[in-house]
Amino acid sequence: MIFKNSLFKKSLSTLLALTGVLTLSITLFSIILLGKESWSFFQKVPLKDFLFGTHWAPLLEPKSFGVLPLLSGTFMIVILSISLALPLGLLTATFLSEFASPHWRKWLKPALEILAGIPTVVYGYFALTFITPLLKSIYPPTEIFNALSASIVVGIMILPMISSLCDDAFFDFPISLKEGALSLGATPFEFITQILYPASLSRIGAALVLAISRAIGETMAVTIAAGATPKITLNPFESIQTMTAYIVQVSLGDTPAGGIEYQTCFAVGALLFILTFFFNWIGHKIMTRWSWELS
């Protein structure tokens, strides 16, 4: 029997231990590589100019490397998509956990799972060929590439995530508290808004933070629908560019390794990594802390 062979046992143990640290090394590698390439970038461009510069034109002469226009584009998408997805996601989760009959649940859950599983490039197509023309018919000055259209599909994309995280949070809510509230005469509305929501606030917060991180990293929908015009604007009907869309734009051109265009990708990527890492870390931290308190 092969499991009695001592050489086999030893090599299996080594292999197992190696794969165990594999994921840690992926994180380590990402940090080292992004750090290394950004380091060579910041040898040429001062960090101050990168972080606080208001003009982004690394592909045109005269070159300029202020990342603020890309950041503003990214956060415009984040704010607009979250303001669509958070209320809808929260209400959907409320419906699912408090009001829906099993029949409704049986239909709604798979629909949400399908929405979550649709490739992002499909959402991009949908934004460009359906939502943008729709916006144009309502408000004619809308540009072909605009932030609002991309934000709407990003909102639809992250809605299932928010609703499923909130649904989990409501499921973990102690049933005795609910029964207590209802038996004291509270209506379901009063129970939900005065007890369930405040008690689940940290978990809803975690869902929000994780959704923000998703929206920051979202790439294809914003590349297709939001355009490639890095600028600082508050008008959602204009074309903008996000950090992720910039990386795609450079990758589609043929940029030699080691050139400044190649390095900008890694500098922008490093910023993206730091931002999403920060939001994910907060999100997961809130989640583990909360479940620890409950048990």
Place this chain on the structure above:
Amino acid sequence: MNFSWRYQKNSLFKLFTLLAALFSLIALTTLLVHILHEGWQYLSPQLLKNFPSRFPHKAGIYPAIMGSLWLMILTFFIAVPLGLLSALYIEEYLPKGKWKSLIMVNIKNLSSMPSIIYGLLGLAIFIHTLGFDHSLLSGALTLSLLILPMIIITATEAIRAVPKSLRMASFALGAEKHQVVFLQVLPAALPGILTGIILSLSRAIGETAPLIVIGAATYISFTPESIMDPFTVIPLQIYSWTSRPQAEFHHLAASAIIVLMILLFSLNLLAVFIRNHFQKYKSRL
């Protein structure tokens, strides 16, 4: 006094939550109907058999389909063994403690890292350091990095759902640790693990951004013969057609989307089938 108003507020709120829930259903239906409506006219055997072309009526996605299938199979063979062993190590061998929670937090973080960063990682490691060029191998390795955390998370959940009594019984009969893990726990957890693997793979074949970053081709007129050949995939073909201004190419993109969605849908059905028919132990998800 305002007893009835309190109940009216409740009904109104209930209606609002219902409308919010309906929003997702309507969004999904609109999206599917729109794509079917845009894409049905180019949906033909030609689309599946032909190479891409400048002329919309002659264009097809044969190389993209082959590329996607190749990539899926390669990614399967790279990511699954690694993910499986990792999950077994974390759940069965690693003692509870700081080290384990660090690894778990790290995996959660990796699973929500944007996919485009995996593209940058693949570009730096597999293309510029190891010199695999813009090949299928680079693509598959990059996608493996991307889905590895997802596979590990679903696999650890499936392994955790296997009851302790099974392990105890096996130990009591004199089995060694490795035997218990590989001959008892693994087979018992397999349906759950398989479901996770299929869902991860369907995520991988829908990915576009990391493949653009590692320089996968958007226009290609041959099918890959070996793992070192350049390639394209269906989502990339969809992107390249969507970014053209002509309406005909948008219709083509829609029909390619239909093909991609059918592929994804069958994979998901397979996952559901396995979950419903073979899974004995479930953790609540």
